[in-house]
Amino acid sequence: MPDHPQAAATVANPVIAGFHPDPSVCRVGDDYYLACSSFEYFPGVPVFHSRDLVHWTQIGNALERPSQLRLSADTLSSAGVYAPTLRHHDGRFWLIVTVVADGGGNMLFTAADPAGPWSDPIRLPGLPGIDPDLAWDDYGTCWCTVAGVGQVRIDPRTGETFGELHKLWSGTPGAAAPEAPHLYRIDDYWYLLIAEGGTERGHGVSIARGPAPDGPFEPCPANPILTHRSTGHPVQNTGHADLVQAPDGSWWMVLLGVRPRGGTPGWHVLGRETFLAPVTWVDGWPVVGELASGTPDGSAVADRDDFDLAELQAYWISVRSRPADRCTTKERPGWLTLRARGPSLDDPDVTFLGRRAQHLKWRARTLIDPTRGRGGLAVRLDERHHYEIEAGDGRVQVIARIGSVRTVVAEHPFPAGPLVLTVQTGGPRVPGEARAEPDTLSFGIEGLPALATLDGRYLSTEVAGGFTGRVIGMYAATGTVHFDWFDYEAMP
Numbered sequence: 001m002p003d004h005p006q007a008a009a010t011v012a013n014p015v016i017a018g019f020h021p022d023p024s025v026c027r028v029g030d031d032y033y034l035a036c037s038s039f040e041y042f043p044g045v046p047v048f049h050s051r052d053l054v055h056w057t058q059i060g061n062a063l064e065r066p067s068q069l070r071l072s073a074d075t076l077s078s079a080g081v082y083a084p085t086l087r088h089h090d091g092r093f094w095l096i097v098t099v100v101a102d103g104g105g106n107m108l109f110t111a112a113d114p115a116g117p118w119s120d121p122i123r124l125p126g127l128p129g130i131d132p133d134l135a136w137d138d139y140g141t142c143w144c145t146v147a148g149v150g151q152v153r154i155d156p157r158t159g160e161t162f163g164e165l166h167k168l169w170s171g172t173p174g175a176a177a178p179e180a181p182h183l184y185r186i187d188d189y190w191y192l193l194i195a196e197g198g199t200e201r202g203h204g205v206s207i208a209r210g211p212a213p214d215g216p217f218e219p220c221p222a223n224p225i226l227t228h229r230s231t232g233h234p235v236q237n238t239g240h241a242d243l244v245q246a247p248d249g250s251w252w253m254v255l256l257g258v259r260p261r262g263g264t265p266g267w268h269v270l271g272r273e274t275f276l277a278p279v280t281w282v283d284g285w286p287v288v289g290e291l292a293s294g295t296p297d298g299s300a301v302a303d304r305d306d307f308d309l310a311e312l313q314a315y316w317i318s319v320r321s322r323p324a325d326r327c328t329t330k331e332r333p334g335w336l337t338l339r340a341r342g343p344s345l346d347d348p349d350v351t352f353l354g355r356r357a358q359h360l361k362w363r364a365r366t367l368i369d370p371t372r373g374r375g376g377l378a379v380r381l382d383e384r385h386h387y388e389i390e391a392g393d394g395r396v397q398v399i400a401r402i403g404s405v406r407t408v409v410a411e412h413p414f415p416a417g418p419l420v421l422t423v424q425t426g427g428p429r430v431p432g433e434a435r436a437e438p439d440t441l442s443f444g445i446e447g448l449p450a451l452a453t454l455d456g457r458y459l460s461t462e463v464a465g466g467f468t469g470r471v472i473g474m475y476a477a478t479g480t481v482h483f484d485w486f487d488y489e490a491m492p
Contacts, residue, residue: 011276011292013235014257016048016056018358019271019469022083022131022180023254025053025244026093032244033086033114034254035062035095036274039468040080041317044069045097047086047114053244053252053276058314059115062095067120068109071320073349075101077382078466080320083131083180083240086114090136094156096144098130106132106146108156126161127152135183135213143213147179149194151214169208169217171196172224180240183213189284192217195239199272199467202229203239205255207286226255226277226288235275235291236260237268243279243286251279253288258461261360261438262428267460269438270357271469304487307336312353317471319352319380326351326476336483338375338476345378345386345475346401354380354473360439361491363424364472365446366483369417373479377421379441380471385464387454389421389443390477396421398443398452410443410451418484420446423472424491425456 016023022037032053038044044063048056063069063081071080079100087094095109095118106129107121124132129146134156136142145151150165171178171194180195189209197204204227208217228238241255257275260266278289305313307329318327331337342349357379366377374392384404390397391414398410423443428436439456457463459470474483 011054011278013275013291013293014259014273015054015254015276016274017270018273018356019471020046020274020356021256021272021467022240023256023274024084024086024182024242025254026086026088027244027246028088030247033088033093034274035084035086037083037467038063038081038317039466040071040075040077040320041468041471042069042071042319042321043317044081045084045095046314047116049114053246053254060314062109062111062116062118063097064116064118065120066321068118069099070103071101073320075320075348077348078468085133085182085242087134089134094134096132096134098132100130106130108134108159110156122157122159124154124159124161126159127154128165131180133181133183135185137185137213141213143183145181145183145192147177147181149178149181149192166214168192168215169194169219171206172219175204175206176202182242184243185213187284190215191243191286193241193243195241196224197227197229197239199237199239199256201236203227203237204229205239205241205253205288209284220285222285222287225286226253228257233291234259234293236266237272238275238291240272251281251286253277253279253286257291259360260462262457263434263436265462267438267457267462269456269460269470270360271461272467273469303489304485306334306485307483308334315355316353316473317355319350320348322353327353332482334484335369336474336486338474338481338483340373340375340476340478340480344399344477345380345388346383346406348383350475350477352378352380352473352475354378354471355488357470357472359490361425361427362472362488363422363491364486364488365420365422366474366486367418367420368474369482369484371416373476373481375474375476375478375481377423377443378473378475379423379459380473381459381461381464381468382466385459387423387441387443387459388475389423389451391419391421392478392481396445396451398454400454400458402458409454412445412448412451414445422446426453
C-alpha cells in the first residue's frame with residue numbers, strides 16, 4: 001500500500017456542499033461516482049460524477065419514477081430514503097437503500113449507466129435494519145451488512161436472503177449507534193468501516209479487520225480513526241464515511257460533516273454535507289488526514305434556470321412526489337407552472353419545487369406571475385419550520401412558521417401581475433454574542449426595502465431536528481402560479 005496519497009487536485013471542503021449526507025462512492029477506471037441520501041424529497045438519491053474526487057457534477061437521480069419510489073403524504077419529514085451504498089460489480093452499478101415509509105424497507109436497484117435509467121426496486125423483505133452495504137467475495141457471494149452491525153448473505157438479483165442476520169461487531173464499547181457499515185477486501189484483510197456515536201456532535205468513524213467477510217473482526221487500536229468531537233474544528237458531526245482508492249494507488253475517504261455557526265450551542269443550517277479527506281496506511285490500518293478547508297467550487301449547480309427546457313434539471317426536488325399535472329415547464333413556454341395541492345408549506349402535500357442551499361451566504365430571486373393563484377418563494381426545513389414570501393390577491397406577505405406558531409410578519413400591497421420576489425441571507429445581528437444566530441434571512445420585493453428580516457436559527461437542525469438542510473424554492477398555495485425564472489447566487 002502507498003504510504004502517502006497523491007492529491008489529484010487541491011481539496012476545498014465540502015466537496016459537495018449543502019444537504020448531501022451519507023455519501024457512498026465507487027470508482028470505475030478513472031471515473032468516480034457518488035450517491036447521497038434524499039429523505040422525503042423526490043426524485044431520490046442524487047448521483048454525482050467526478051474525475052478527481054473534488055469537482056463533482058450531478059448526473060441524475062437514481063429514483064426518479066413513482067414505480068421506484070412512492071412517498072405518500074403520511075411520510076414524515078426526515079423519513080423516506082436513507083443511506084445508499086453505491087457499488088460497481090460484474091459490469092453493473094448496484095445501489096441499495098432503506099426507504100422509511102409505508103411499503104418501503106430495504107431495496108436494491110441496478111443500472112448499466114449511473115446516470116440512469118435505474119431499475120425498478122428489487123425488494124429484500126428478509127433484511128431488517130437500515131444503512132445496508134454490499135460487498136462481494138472472490139466466490140461471487142454477496143454480503144449485506146446493516147446498522148447494528150449485522151450481516152446476512154443475499155442474492156442481489158432476486159432479493160433472497162440466506163440464513164439469519166449474524167452479529168459482527170458493535171463498535172467501540174459504550175458508543176451509541178453503530179451504523180453506516182461498509183465492508184472492503186484490501187490486501188490480506190477484510191475491513192469493516194462503521195460510523196458510531198450518533199450523527200450529532202459525537203459522530204465518528206471506527207474500523208475493524210478480519211480474515212473473512214463474516215469475521216471475526218478485531219478493532220483498530222486507534223479507534224475512532226476520525227472524529228471532531230470535543231474540538232474547535234469548524235467542521236463537526238464528522239462520520240458516515242466510505243473509502244475509495246484512486247488510480248495512482250492513493251486512498252481517500254468521503255464523509256459527512258456540518259458547519260455550525262452562531263453562538264452557543266452552534267446551529268448548522270445547510271444540512272450534512274459531503275467532505276473529503278486523505279488516507280494513509282500504517283501497520284495495516286488506515287490513518288485519516290486533515291479535512292482541508294477552502295472555498296468549495298466544485299459542487300454548486302447553475303445559478304439561474306429560465307425554465308426553457310421541457311424537462312427539469314436534475315438538481316430540482318419536490319416534497320414527497322411531483323405529479324406532472326402539478327409541476328411542468330410545458331404548459332407556458334419558458335415558464336414553470338405550479339398548481340396548488342396543499343394550501344401552504346404547512347401541508348405535507350404542498351406543490352413545491354426547490355434546490356438545496358449550498359453556501360453560507362446566498363441570494364435567491366424569482367419572477368412570479370400570481371394572476372391566477374397565490375404562491376411564492378420559500379426556505380424550507382420541514383412542515384413546521386419554514387419562512388416564505390407569498391404573492392397573490394393584490395398583496396405580498398412574509399410568513400414564518402416556527403414549531404406550533406405560524407404568523408404573518410409583514411404585508412405589503414402590490415398590484416396584480418408579475419413581480420420579483422427575493423430572499424437573502426446575512427450575518428448575525430450581534431456577532432460574537434453567546435446567543436447570536438447563525439445568520440439572518442431577509443425577504444422582499446426587488447426594488448423595495450426588505451419587508452422582514454428573520455432569525456436563521458429557527459431553520460436549523462439544532463432547532464427543528466431531523467436529518468435534512470435548507471431547501472430554497474417556489475410553491476403554489478392556491479390556483480395556478482407561473483414562474484419565469486429562478487436565480488441563486490453565492491454572496492461574499
